[in-house]
Structures are given as C-alpha cells and as structure tokens.
Amino acid sequence: xxxxxxxxxxxxxxxxxxxxxxxxxxxxxxxxxxxxxxxxxxxxxxxxxxxxxxxxxxxxxxxxxxxxxxxxxxxxxxxxxxxxxxxxxxxxxxxxxxxxxxxxxxxxxxxxxxxxxxxxxxxxxxxxxxxxxxxxxxxxxxxxxxxxxxxxx
Numbered sequence: 001x002x003x004x005x006x007x008x009x010x011x012x013x014x015x016x017x018x019x020x021x022x023x024x025x026x027x028x029x030x031x032x033x034x035x036x037x038x039x040x041x042x043x044x045x046x047x048x049x050x051x052x053x054x055x056x057x058x059x060x061x062x063x064x065x066x067x068x069x070x071x072x073x074x075x076x077x078x079x080x081x082x083x084x085x086x087x088x089x090x091x092x093x094x095x096x097x098x099x100x101x102x103x104x105x106x107x108x109x110x111x112x113x114x115x116x117x118x119x120x121x122x123x124x125x126x127x128x129x130x131x132x133x134x135x136x137x138x139x140x141x142x143x144x145x146x147x148x149x150x151x152x153x
Contacts, residue, residue, distance in 0.1 A: 032044075032054060032055040033052045033053060033054055033055075034046035034055050036048075037069060040055035040056075043057060043058065044056060044057050044058075045058065045067070045069045045070055057072075058070060058071055058072040058074075058087075059071055059072060059087050060072055060087060061073060061086075061087050061089065062087060062088075063086065063087045064084060064085075064086060064087075065078075065085055065086060065087050066078070066083065066084045070087065071088075072087065073087055073088065073089055073090060075087070075088055075089065075090035075091075076088075094118075095118040095120065096118065097116045097117060097118055098110035098117050098118060099117065101133075103119065104119035107121055108120055108121055109121075109122065109133055109134045110134075111123065111128070111129070111134055112130050113128040113129050113130045113134075113148045114128060120134075122134060122135060122136040123135055123136060123151045124136055125137060125150075125151050125153045126150050126151060127150065127151045128148055128150060128151075129142075129149055129150060129151050130142070130147065130148045130149070134151070135151035135152070136151065137152055139151070139152040140152070
C-alpha cells in the first residue's frame with residue numbers, strides 16, 4: 001500500500017459535465033496516493049484520473065462514475081452509447097427460473113407459459129397460463145386448439 005500523505009493545494013477532476021474542484025477539506029481527506037484500488041483502504045477506490053492518483057470513499061447516488069466500485073451502491077449506470085454514467089441503485093434481480101412448482105417458494109408457482117419460466121404468486125385475470133393452479137381464480141382458459149391461455153375471472 002502506498003501511504004504517502006502530503007498536502008496538495010488543490011485537485012482538479014474532469015468529470016462528464018466538466019471540471020470539478022475539490023475543497024481543501026476533501027483534498028486533505030483524500031491524500032493517500034495510489035496506483036490501483038488495492039492500494040486503498042478497505043471500501044475505498046483509486047481515482048486514477050487525478051495527478052497524483054488518490055484514494056476516495058465510494059460516491060453517493062447521482063455522482064458521476066465510470067466503474068461500479070466508485071459507487072456506494074456498487075452500481076454505475078452507464079448508458080449503452082456512453083463511457084461514463086451516474087451512481088444508481090442496481091436493477092432488481094430477475095425472478096428465479098423454474099422447471100416445476102417444487103423449484104418455487106411456498107405460495108408461488110412455476111409459470112411455464114412465460115419465457116423463461118419464473119416463480120410467481122398466483123396470477124390475476126388476463127395473465128398467461130398453462131395450468132389452473134397458477135391463476136388466482138384457479139381457472140386457466142385455454143382455447144381448444146392452443147397449449148396456453150389466460151387466467152379467467
């Protein structure tokens with residue numbers, strides 16, 4: 001770990017929207033020089049864009065970022081056509097996939113009419129279904145010439 005502590009008169013950081021100047025307090029709090037994230041204290045990351053590079057704690061929601069490690073939420077939301085984004089809440093995990101009802105938690109059923117099949121509680125009227133048990137009404141209306149239908153009222 002590089003543990004050089006020295007006073008730096010100011011630090012300029014180029015971010016997505018322009019130049020950001022850190023206050024004297026921020027500079028003094030972030031003066032551990034680094035060459036990579038492993039040189040920083042636990043929970044901190046290395047800002048390589050600074051001269052000299054220094055360690056900093058993770059940023060809050062809305063802060064500019066280029067890497068997940070920069071964010072307290074561990075998620076940097078970068079648009080597909082961009083090189084930088086903002087710290088954001090991570091997207092919710094997809095529901096678990098299943099092959100049968102036994103793969104699901106109590107009170108949930110494997111909705112095999114969906115691709116991929118996922119575990120969900122009984123579905124309301126109009127939801128896709130292949131079996132009565134997956135419908136809150138306990139009635140899956142499947143046309144005679146089809147393999148799937150919709151939950152009925």
